[in-house]
Amino acid sequence: MNLERYLAEKAGIVNKGLKDLLPKEDEYPQSLHRAMHYSLFAGGKRLRPILVLAACETAGGKTEEAINTACAFECIHTYSLIHDDLPAIDNDDLRRGRPACHKAWGEAAAILAGDALLTAAFELIAKTPSANKEAIIRAAAEVARAAGSTGMIGGQMIDIESEGKDIPFPVLEYIHIHKTGELILAAVRCGAILGGAKEAEIEALDGYGKAIGLAFQIADDILDVEGSTEVLGKTAGADEKKGKATYPSLIGMDESKKRAGELVEKSIQSLSSFDKKADPLRAIARYIISRRK
Ligand code: GRG
Numbered sequence: 001m002n003l004e005r006y007l008a009e010k011a012g013i014v015n016k017g018l019k020d021l022l023p024k025e026d027e028y029p030q031s032l033h034r035a036m037h038y039s040l041f042a043g044g045k046r047l048r049p050i051l052v053l054a055a056c057e058t059a060g061g062k063t064e065e066a067i068n069t070a071c072a073f074e075c076i077h078t079y080s081l082i083h084d085d086l087p088a089i090d091n092d093d094l095r096r097g098r099p100a101c102h103k104a105w106g107e108a109a110a111i112l113a114g115d116a117l118l119t120a121a122f123e124l125i126a127k128t129p130s131a132n133k134e135a136i137i138r139a140a141a142e143v144a145r146a147a148g149s150t151g152m153i154g155g156q157m158i159d160i161e162s163e164g165k166d167i168p169f170p171v172l173e174y175i176h177i178h179k180t181g182e183l184i185l186a187a188v189r190c191g192a193i194l195g196g197a198k199e200a201e202i203e204a205l206d207g208y209g210k211a212i213g214l215a216f217q218i219a220d221d222i223l224d225v226e227g228s229t230e231v232l233g234k235t236a237g238a239d240e241k242k243g244k245a246t247y248p249s250l251i252g253m254d255e256s257k258k259r260a261g262e263l264v265e266k267s268i269q270s271l272s273s274f275d276k277k278a279d280p281l282r283a284i285a286r287y288i289i290s291r292r293k
Pocket of ligand 1: 043044045046047077079080081083084089096152153156179180217220293
């Protein structure tokens with residue numbers, strides 16, 4: 001399969017969904033909606049929503065049943081980036097190749113744009129055009145848990161508290177799995193649930209999602225060292241500057257690359273019971289550690 005074409009096609013579907021489903025940029029209050037649009041349409045890879053659509057397809061489901069939730073994941077992801085860049089959190093001025101939301105629109109608008117995107121996510125899921133109401137409720141609960149205090153926010157809290165400290169490896173792993181991995185895992189699980197997957201299929205996809213979720217953050221750590229600000233669209237070398245523990249800083253660059261590669265292999269093995277419908281998921285797993293941004 002041609003992954004580049006697949007990613008471009010799905011990103012197009014997601015972008016159209018976001019435009020159709022969310023309030024327009026010029027809708028009142030414009031100061032809020034333009035800040036939301038500014039960050040949403042700043043050129044993100046759309047990885048999480050694409051995973052929702054790909055997992056749904058793998059389970060034999062239709063895009064129409066998963067697109068609202070796919071867009072919800074992008075809303076939550078974008079909110080997390082906006083809030084992460086705020087002075088009180090990571091204090092970063094550059095995101096997705098342009099000034100961070102608070103730099104462009106001010107701190108108050110950035111906080112509120114993040115809040116509104118998080119809230120919009122659950123409205124989108126609730127409005128999923130599908131007869132399978134049980135799947136919609138289950139997806140909403142999965143998203144809430146993954147984004148909440150025992151998921152992404154929990155990981156972010158420990159990340160902040162660990163800055164400038166020598167943390168043991170299990171704490172680093174907790175941060176990576178929660179801050180980044182949980183949302184990626186939930187994207188895969190929700191796609192499968194909305195696509196009507198059987199429990200055994202959801203379990204297999206769970207193994208895939210866990211492995212790529214951690215691999216994604218290890219790759220992010222590696223890119224922070226080896227990538228450039230220009231290509232990444234965010235400040236390269238920021239982890240070291242902020243005294244953040246990372247895979248390369250704790251176990252070395254070679255070992256980090258080895259572990260990321262092993263996780264990708266493990267994720268692909270988890271898909272062994274699926275036919276070629278899972279080829280996009282297999283290709284996305286490889287892309288996660290070969291990407292340059
Ligand atoms: C809610 C404040 C708050 C934080 C939650 C997700 C997160 C924790 C913070 C965002 C910053 C960060 C470094 C997160 C790790 C996940 C990650 C590598 C995000 C970047 O994701 P990409 O590469 O970005 O998919 P694009 O721009 O392509 O969507």
